[in-house]
Amino acid sequence: MKRILLILSMFVVLYSCNKNDDENLDLVTVATPEFVSKTEFRKMVDIVPPRPVKQAGKIYAYNDYIFVNDVNKGVHIIDNSNPESPKAIKYITIPGNEDISIKDNYLYADSATDLVVFNISNINDITQVERLENVFEIYNYRIPEEAFATDYSDFNWDTDIIIDWKLEQKPREDVEPNILIDRGVMFNDAVLASAAESNVGTGGSLARFQIKDDYLYTVGSYSMAIFNIKNLGSPILENTQYAGWNIETMFEADDYLYLGSTNGMYIYDLNNPAEPAYVSEFVHWEGCDPVVVDGDYAYLTLRGGNACGQIESVLEVIDIHDKSNPTLAKRYTLENPYGLGIKSNMLYVCDGTAGLKLFNRNTPVDLDLVRTIGDIQATDVIPLQDKLIMIGDNTLYQYSYLENNISFLSAFTLN
Known part of the structure; x- marks a missing residue:
């Protein structure tokens, strides 16, 4: 009964938030799932020649390769041995995919409710x-942000899997009670009840997968799934636990996990790697929220003006020297922020349509905006050792480092 009341209360809260958006709108965007049977779905994985990207999602770097998620469809593999002239070489069809992680030539990918493992040696x-x-949670169908409502009337949660979404404009008064006014959160009851020389890839701040030693940590909207990957080709689901409210991203640093949610940041310690322990939570207003960490400070971007709940967009600097009591150190106004990354004294922030912004960290708290690359759209960024890679508007950008600056290397169009 408590569980039913919890779910109903979530829907009530989310419904009331959406009603506040604009009661005067005559039309709303309704997302209807496109789906196949689970049996058919699990036969759809394939390795094929390169193809255009439909909607570029997250990026991941491993050795001389860059992996680009095609939202809910699969992973594009880019040969980046020559950063000035990258080349698409393979495409892995993985329906329902958003995230990957790689260790020692084993690639782990979500496929809606499933974890799929590939040998890429x-x-x-x-x-x-x-x-x-x-x-994984049934939730792993990320609903488009622009959707005001979702219509599951023809969808069977027991037998079907969502592979895409159809967006339609409908009169507000025609949105029937069986269309859930939510952000796509549904539950799967079953889920909610090595070595120093290892070669692990690098993801961006929007990632929900993290590898630490012999464990793969994955986070959904409300739960964390922990896989033992000591046997790389045969991972074992070792634990699933409640993670927090509306979790969107995960970042690992210094044996702690930092989970970015729409209303805050959760901190978990990894003293027992199979059972991350809750330490504390930093609460802010609702907003889409990736996080990166360097030393005693965490950097969060909050994007407003969308389904995440707020109008204002900011960069927050959080003092985490006392993990049990994180506090706000400073806040900077942004326009449309997404992912971010740190290298040395530089903080790189993807400010959406406002471009890529470069901040010099005079101190961990005092930031100076030294450059804005404003003629591009910036979504996610990974500061690698020898170059910066960034994605936005289906284009992969690469830059070499200069002192307090970067220099353009290439722009690779993915469509």
């Missing part, structure tokens, strides 16, 4: 070696 002969079924 021979990039020209990639093979699927494992699939763990029903290990």
Whole structure:
């Protein structure tokens, strides 16, 4: 009964938030799932030649390769051995995919409710070696931000899997009671009840997968799934636990996990790697919220003007030297922020349509905006050791480092 009341209360809160957007609108955007049976869905994984990106999502770097998520559809593999002239070489069809992580040539990818494992030791002969079924929240269907409502009337949660969304404009008064006014959160009851020489890839701040030693940590909207990957080709779901409210991103630093949610940042310690322990939560107003950490400070971007809840967009600097009591140190106004990254004294912030912004960290708290690359759209960024990679508007950008600046290397159009 408590569980039912919790779910109903979530819907009530989310419904009231959406009603405040604009009661005078005559039309609203309704997202209707496009789906297949679970049996058909699990036969759809394939390795094919490169193809255009439909909607670029997150990026991931491993050795001389860059992996680009095609939202809910699969992963594009880019040969980046020459950063000035990258080349698309493979595409892995993975319906329902948003995130990947790689360790020692084993690629782990979500596929809606499942975890799929690939051996990529021979990039020209990639093979699927494992699939763990029903290990993730049913939630892992990320609803488009522009959707005001979702219509699941023809969808069977027991037998079907969502592979895409159809967006339609409908009169507000025609939105029937069976269309849930929410942000796409549904629950799967079953889920809610090495070595120093290892080669692990690098994701951006929008990632929900993190590898630490012999464990793969994954986070959904409300739960964290922990996989033991000591046997890389045969991961074991070791634990699933409640993670927090509306979790969107995860960042690992110094044996702690930092979970970015729409209303704050959760901190978990990894003293027991199989059971991350809750330490504290930093609460802010609602906003889409990736986070990165460097030393005693965390940097969060909050994007307003969308389904996440607020109008204002900011960069927050959080003092985390006392992990049990994180506090706001400073706040900077932004326009449309998404991902961010740190290298040395520089903080790189993807400010959406306002471009890529470069901040010099005079101190961890006092930031100076030294440059804005404003003729691009910036969504996610990864500061690698020898270059900066960024994605936005289906284009992969790369830059070399200068002192307190960067220099353009290439722009690779993905569509």
